[in-house]
Amino acid sequence: MTPPESAPAGTVIVVDDDAGIRTVVRQALVRAGLSVRTADSAAGLWKLVEAGVGDVMVTDVLLPDADGLDLLPLVAERRPDLPVIVMSAQNTLSTAVKATEKGAFEYLPKPFDLNELARAVKSALEGRKRSGAAVRPVLPAETLPMIGRSPAMQEVYRTIARVVPTDLTVMVLGESGTGKELVARALHELGPRRAGPFVAINMAAIPRELIETELFGHERGAFTGAQTRMSGRFEQAQGGTLFLDEIGDMPADAQTRLLRVLQSGEFTTVGGTRPIRTDVRIVAATHKDLRRLIEAGLFREDLFYRLNVVPIRLPPLRARVEDIPELAAHFLDRAAREGLPAKTLDPSAIAWLKERPWPGNVRELENAMRRLAALVREDVVTAAACTLYLDSAWDRASGAEPAASAEIVPDSARLAGASFESVVARWLEAHVVGRGELPPDGLYDRLLAEFERPLLEAALLLTGGNQLRAARLLGVNRNTLRRMLTDRGVDPKPLRP
Incomplete structure (x- = not known):
């Protein structure tokens, strides 16, 4: 004789407009010994609520005819003993906080572990009472300071939402x-x-x-020098x-x-x-x-x-690399609002950034985006640009000898073996961007003074000391070259082969 099946531990209302999600969630809860009723809209949910059906409700935020979060106070008014678990694919701190503030028993970001959902439902059934959290005005999402949709950050959001009240x-x-x-x-x-x-x-x-x-x-x-309270x-x-x-x-x-x-x-x-x-x-x-x-x-x-x-x-940022594209875009947008050129990242740059160790974490990423916004000429940042403008910073962070040290201006021999643009970029990174503060005025003249001398030396070396050919190479007339040599203290004689 087959033993009778035990009665379900409780009935769960599952509301989601995605039939696949309803099916998967229903099957998981049935396996956990629960009875399930489903609805695909707020209207269907409301019929079940008014009929007194259900001991726990599980609802998505985005329903075809309503915002699931807006329904929470209405459900609480009609069925104050019905705990609500909110599931959402939006995965932001704003959603987690809104769900908690509007009285949700639990918030689960999609995709979630079905066993975790079953545990949350059983915990709600055991309590069978609402959290009692007061509904408070919620700040607009754009004022919230935290960014990231990775699983690691979802747990942070959930904890914040629980302790906020x-x-x-x-x-x-x-x-x-x-x-x-x-x-x-x-x-x-x-x-x-x-x-x-x-x-x-x-x-x-x-x-x-x-x-x-x-x-x-x-x-x-109270002590020497304490002249006022x-x-x-x-x-x-x-x-x-x-x-x-x-x-x-x-x-x-x-x-x-x-x-x-x-x-x-x-x-x-x-x-x-x-x-x-x-x-x-x-x-x-x-x-x-x-x-x-x-x-x-x-x-x-x-x-x-x-x-x-x-x-x-x-x-750490290395444990949430899937958040890097959103964080980087946010920091580039902030830099543009503050007056730096607007930039976007192409897929190769995003892949490059995801491979970095980021010992300075999100703060380091923000500084890197500011550096790219300031130094990259093109509107779209590529992996090559990241290598050019950011690699030297990681060399210094790891203790490696920087490509451009305190004596940032290379001699003519080193200049001949390097991209002049890369040398200028590294000089700017070391003397301007990396300082964390505005340098003294006159940056343009100081940069020219630093780089004209090695540029003149390189031109004379390349032309065998012939000033007329060197002037043509640089695109200036001979008299201008002579004045530049005098101003920068360059003696052309030692530079002849």
């Missing part, structure tokens, strides 16, 4: 240049404290003896978010004071006696391994656990 302390971990401050700003700008200030402090950039004063402020006369970052961030960047560089005394603040919610200024109640959300970040610092006695373990309530680990 809370005041939980967040620890952002990741290599330098991965965008840790962008996560902190997203948590602030999308959260309930967005009307308050966002205050950032970098522990590695402040002298160790001044960190406590920077954090907590000081009273007049100064508010610290905790006081400045009241009602908002305090971002403690490079927390691993905080000295021991400041760690002890910070721990007391996190435990008591109060602090005193340096030289002060009156406790000040603090009302800030803490987001900390580091590129260091804090557990190793703890083992070495350089970081307090109890402070680590206070800060590491919700960890968010940002992937």
Whole structure:
């Protein structure tokens, strides 16, 4: 006798206009012991909701007759006990945050693991209650700072979306240049404290003896030179978010004071006696391994656990290479808006960029795009241009001897064996783009002064010291050549064979 099949654990409404997705999802949920009803539109969904069908709902965002996210508040009003799982192919931080803000139980970016969907559905069934998150206005997608649709970034988005409505302390971990401050700003700008200030402090950039004063402020006369009272970052961030960047560089005394603040919610200024109640959300970040610092006695373990309530680990760029085209296009567009020439990347350039190690991560990619926008003459950037203008930067990053050192102008023998355009490009990269700031005025004259001398020497070498032939080669008359030789201090005699 065949044993009777167990009753389904619950009924799931699956809504998607793609018949293939409905079929695959239905089969996976049935295998997981669930009953499934499907709909291909908002109208079909609404009939099931009004009929009281379903214990969990799984819906796509883009439906033919409605935005699935806009339906969430309506479903919550009619069926407050019906948890909703949102699936979407849009895969952006904006979608994840909107889904959470509008009351979704879970957000799953497509493509997702069917086992993960089944686990989410069963978790929703066990709870059978909504998250209770308040619906808040959502910022337009273009104001959100994070870019990337890779699986690694999807997990980051989902974690951000879950903690945005809370005041939980967040620890952002990741290599330098991965965008840790962008996560902190997203948590602030999308959260309930967005009307308050966002205050950032970098522990590695402040002298160790001044960190406590920077954090907590000081009273007049607290130490020599303290002529007026100064508010610290905790006081400045009241009602908002305090971002403690490079927390691993905080000295021991400041760690002890910070721990007391996190435990008591109060602090005193340096030289002060009156406790000040603090009302800030803490987001900390580091590129260091804090557990190793703890083992070495350089970081307090109890402070680590206070800060590491919700960890968010940002992937390095080499772990999300599929995001490079979108990131690069974004940075080129930003450079164009700031006044640099507009550029696009051809497929060969994109393939070239995907093969790079990117030790500086997203920050390095942004700087590389600015360099290309400034130096490439053509509107479309090719792999050859990337090799020409970017390879020398990686040589320096890897410790290799740069093709153009501090003595960037080559002698005539080296000039004869190199592309003059490449020499100029490397000079500009080393003296202008790579500086990170505007050089002194008169760049055009300085560049001419640097390059006229080796150019004149090369022309004389090539013509055997014959000034008339050298003048023709350069496209100037003989008198102009003589003046140039005099101005640049070039003696043509030693250059004759």
